[in-house]
Amino acid sequence: MIVGERKPFDEITGMLNGYKKVLILGCGTCVSVCMAGGAKEVAVLASQLRMDSGIQEKGVEIGEETIQRQCDREYIEPIVEMAKTYDVVLSMACGAGVQLLSDMLVPTPVLPALNTSFIGICEEEGVWAERCRGCGDCMLGITGGICPVARCAKTLFNGPCGGSVNGICEVSKDTPCAWQLVYDRLKALGKLESLEEIQPIRDWGPSSSGIPRGVYREDMAGVAVESEGSSK
Amino acid sequence: MKAGTNLEKVLEAGNFAVTAEVGPPKGASANAVQKKCEVVKSCSDAINVTDNQTAVVRMSSTAGAVLLKQMGADPVMQMTCRDRNRIAIQSDILGAVALGIGNILAISGDHHILGNHPGAKGVFDIDSMQLIQTMKMLRDDNQFICGDKVAGDVPIFIGAVESAFSDPVEFRVTRLAKKVNAGADFIQTQGVFDVEQFAKWMKGVTDRGLDEQTHILAGIIPMKSAGMARYMRDYVSGVYVPDELVKRMENADDAKEEGLKIMLEIIDQLEDVDGVHGIHIMAVGWEDIVPVIVEKAGLLPRPIV
Numbered sequence: 378m379i380v381g382e383r384k385p386f387d388e389i390t391g392m393l394n395g396y397k398k399v400l401i402l403g404c405g406t407c408v409s410v411c412m413a414g415g416a417k418e419v420a421v422l423a424s425q426l427r428m429d430s431g432i433q434e435k436g437v438e439i440g441e442e443t444i445q446r447q448c449d450r451e452y453i454e455p456i457v458e459m460a461k462t463y464d465v466v467l468s469m470a471c472g473a474g475v476q477l478l479s480d481m482l483v484p485t486p487v488l489p490a491l492n493t494s495f496i497g498i499c500e501e502e503g504v505w506a507e508r509c510r511g512c513g514d515c516m517l518g519i520t521g522g523i524c525p526v527a528r529c530a531k532t533l534f535n536g537p538c539g540g541s542v543n544g545i546c547e548v549s550k551d552t553p554c555a556w557q558l559v560y561d562r563l564k565a566l567g568k569l570e571s572l573e574e575i576q577p578i579r580d581w582g583p584s585s586s587g588i589p590r591g592v593y594r595e596d597m598a599g600v601a602v603e604s605e606g607s608s609k
Numbered sequence: 610m611k612a613g614t615n616l617e618k619v620l621e622a623g624n625f626a627v628t629a630e631v632g633p634p635k636g637a638s639a640n641a642v643q644k645k646c647e648v649v650k651s652c653s654d655a656i657n658v659t660d661n662q663t664a665v666v667r668m669s670s671t672a673g674a675v676l677l678k679q680m681g682a683d684p685v686m687q688m689t690c691r692d693r694n695r696i697a698i699q700s701d702i703l704g705a706v707a708l709g710i711g712n713i714l715a716i717s718g719d720h721h722i723l724g725n726h727p728g729a730k731g732v733f734d735i736d737s738m739q740l741i742q743t744m745k746m747l748r749d750d751n752q753f754i755c756g757d758k759v760a761g762d763v764p765i766f767i768g769a770v771e772s773a774f775s776d777p778v779e780f781r782v783t784r785l786a787k788k789v790n791a792g793a794d795f796i797q798t799q800g801v802f803d804v805e806q807f808a809k810w811m812k813g814v815t816d817r818g819l820d821e822q823t824h825i826l827a828g829i830i831p832m833k834s835a836g837m838a839r840y841m842r843d844y845v846s847g848v849y850v851p852d853e854l855v856k857r858m859e860n861a862d863d864a865k866e867e868g869l870k871i872m873l874e875i876i877d878q879l880e881d882v883d884g885v886h887g888i889h890i891m892a893v894g895w896e897d898i899v900p901v902i903v904e905k906a907g908l909l910p911r912p913i914v
């Protein structure tokens with residue numbers, strides 16, 4: 378899922394400065410699961426704002442709503458007219474949701490209430506960890522299902538650096554060394570020999586070359602309404 | 610000869626090589642580099658110039674290496690993968706070779722979060738293994754990573770590092786083998802304090818015949834004080850300082866003297882380890898000790914090749 382964290386309260390009230398009617402819009406998918414921007418968090422933020430003396434003084438009206446997914450037109454469409462009756466929408470979705478919502482609500486401004494963190498998992502209650510950077514060329518098949526792009530601090534492809542000690546990465550005592558994990562996993566799978574091969578220099582084109590990416594499926598595109606975000 | 614540097618000649622002639630290290634200053638003073646070079650020049654065969662070590666900004670290793678070259682020393686320019694993408698890496702290599710630098714050493718680089726600009730965007734476009742490959746490609750195939758032809762020769766004596774004591778320990782021989790296959794002509798190891806353990810790793814290395822395909826120089830880190838010994842034992846990744854040595858440093862009347870004694874014992878033992886072709890002395894900030902160590906270890910004068 379996409380994991381996010383709510384922005385600090387002061388940053389949120391700062392952004393809302395000058396607006397009289399604010400809609401807080403939650404998202405019922407990823408950020409709801411990671412307890413950052415679902416219906417519950419919308420309610421918490423709304424009551425926090427209503428209790429804030431600055432907001433009270435200015436007589437700001439706060440509305441609350443949560444839709445299933447803000448990264449999906451289908452779910453946004455039914456609320457467009459209602460949302461436009463507000464001065465501003467404070468989106469509690471990830472960056473993708475905030476952007477699609479912004480596109481669809483012009484001229485009503487949309488502000489982000491979350492910092493989108495990463496694609497990850499919940500490791501235990503209250504602990505989330507990054508697992509994928511959407512690099513566009515998945516190599517989990519050769520690393521035993523452990524991602525060196527997202528989990529090795531130096532994005533190494535050919536085994537651990539000299540900073541790996543007792544399974545811990547040199548960057549901090551709380552960070553496991555991804556390559557120790559890869560090594561242990563491949564050992565358990567009986568596939569250690571795959572580490573003997575030199576992984577060639579990779580093409581970051583599908584990933585961090587900086588060009589905005591899109592996925593185009595010939596079998597589907599043009600059949601449904603063409604999505605604005607996709608490109609060839 | 611790959612590049613015909615002094616280091617390459619010394620090693621190829623079968624001598625037990627000695628390399629030293631100079632850390633460029635946090636400033637633009639050429640004199641700071643020259644002074645250090647002057648101290649270690651006559652007692653070493655080549656001198657490493659570190660590349661923003663510990664991710665703290667300093668004068669570039671290329672500039673430092675050129676300053677050394679101008680003084681008649683043979684520089685080993687260190688190059689990390691942390692701060693440059695493949696475009697800058699290849700361009701910097703060409704520039705370095707044009708300036709007369711023949712030894713280039715590939716390293717991943719300490720992570721920038723540990724340095725003085727933790728908010729920097731780390732590059733890590735290619736890894737150290739791939740940097741070795743890149744140098745070999747430039748030199749032997751006259752080709753850039755993209756496949757385009759390089760104009761003219763790019764003579765480089767390719768260096769790499771390995772750490773016998775980092776984890777997973779069982780993988781460290783394999784990793785060295787990968788580096789050798791990638792094209793490493795010489796290897797400098799992380800500091801060795803436990804020769805017995807190091808010799809076990811070297812056994813794995815010689816069993817695979819790697820010592821015949823590359824030159825391995827064992828790392829030496831002179832210890833100044835008990836505090837330094839403890840710090841290295843507890844905080845420096847890839848360095849394993851046995852408690853017994855820490856105790857010796859703690860109990861010594863003159864810690865510097867004891868540190869020197871320990872170093873000489875280690876060098877003496879290393880000379881007998883099969884496959885070790887030299888030592889690399891890392892005394893950044895304590896360059897004065899290098900001539901003393903080399904002299905007392907009986908490794909002077911350095912060969913003229």
Ligand code: SF4
Nearest residue numbers: 509510512515516524
């Ligand atoms: S290799 Fe790429 S796609 Fe696969 S998990 Fe890692 S970042 Fe994600």
Ligand code: SF4
Nearest residue numbers: 529537538546554555
């Ligand atoms: S210690 Fe492990 S995870 Fe950390 S940078 Fe090195 S190889 Fe990557």
